[in-house]
Amino acid sequence: MRRSAVSVSGLRKSYGDKVVLDGIDFDVPAGSVFSLLGPNGAGKTTTVNILTTLLRADAGTVHVAGHDVTTATRQVRSAIGVTGQFAAVDELLSGRENLRLVADLKHLRTGDTVVTRLLERFDLVAAADKLASTYSGGMRRKLDLAMTLVGNPDIIFLDEPTTGLDPRSRRTMWSIVRELVADGTTIFLTTQYLEEADQLADQVAVLNEGRLVAQGTPEQLKRQVPGAHLQLRFAEVHDLDAAARILGTVTRDDDELTLQVPHDGEPRSLLALLNRLDEQSINLREFAVRTPDLDDVFLSLTEHSATSRPREEAIVR
Known part of the structure; x- marks a missing residue:
């Protein structure tokens, strides 16, 4: 640990x-x-x-x-x-002088070596002796x-x-x-x-x-944030219809021939769903797993935490 x-x-x-x-x-x-x-x-x-x-x-x-x-x-x-x-x-000093000033304040005996190494590491060698204002x-x-x-x-x-x-x-x-x-x-x-x-x-x-x-x-x-789903795209309308019947709760887009299916993102359940479609000879053209991103997490937690969970912290172990 x-x-x-x-x-x-x-x-x-x-x-x-x-x-x-x-x-x-x-x-x-x-x-x-x-x-x-x-x-x-x-x-x-x-x-x-x-x-x-x-x-x-x-x-x-x-x-x-x-x-x-x-x-x-x-x-x-x-x-x-x-x-x-x-x-x-300090804009009145060069890049090298800024680094050297900090090294002197820290009383480093190897200040020049440290400054050279850092200029190289941060790709600032060519600009080392130019004013920081530039x-x-x-x-x-x-x-x-x-x-x-x-x-x-x-x-x-x-x-x-x-x-x-x-x-x-x-x-x-x-x-x-x-x-x-x-x-x-x-x-x-x-x-x-x-x-x-x-x-x-x-x-x-x-x-x-x-x-x-x-x-x-x-x-x-x-x-923690709801909204994870599978997006399934089909080759034909009859495939879309058949998949919608067997998959239950879905969001359907007839123009794009797609279904959005709630999903937990686990590989085992994804495989089971694809096997169900295959067993019914449904022609699936493509699929994608869509999950919430940190933007969704941030908005969810900062919009609702003060009212829905005023003193509780969600700690994931």
Whole structure:
């Protein structure tokens, strides 16, 4: 069983009468990607600020890299790196100078070697001596993450790291995150891009109105949302009619010669359905399994959790 990189229990934070975090609990295994999702104002950035020692919680316990964020602030800060929503680069310095500044602040004896290695890793060698003000958005985000990696932190907090990036730059960042995790780094990711969480996260938690309303792997969360179905396309109308008779509850489209059949996505039940069609000599042209995506999960949980399950969290084991 992997050790915990981040452990949170009963975390609470309020600003006056406004409750931002209402007793949340989660655990992040070392060497994994944990993604915290939620609408604007849900408390994602507040959570990150508490975990990174920038903000004090009202109640609860938080351990990062095995250290209490309240009583062992220095040890926590030495173990983490943080990349915020906006690139924190000095535009009056070059890329190399930005990295060198961080290395000097961390008192690294091998600063020049570290800077060279990071410029190479993030494909910034050609632009290393140009002012950061001339960098594209994608280059700034890469430089910002490279600055976070100076000192080789065990845990990296990425707070909406790809906001505003074009699709190519976003995928480049995804590749870098995967490389970091392969090297044993733990990533704590907040994002509003559901595809990003689906692509990267081992575990996802959904935060809404200060409460965690669901936790699990992306696939586990998708299975919580109804709407999975098979889409069957037939060669002829008589095949469509015959299939509709034997399959029961279906949604029919005569123009497209298709049926939508509720389905649990399990291979065994899919095989049984196809065998039924074959036994009746029904000519099936093609089929596809359609399942809810994280967008469906997000909308379902954030629209209905406050009214239908005000204090219950759906944890998928």
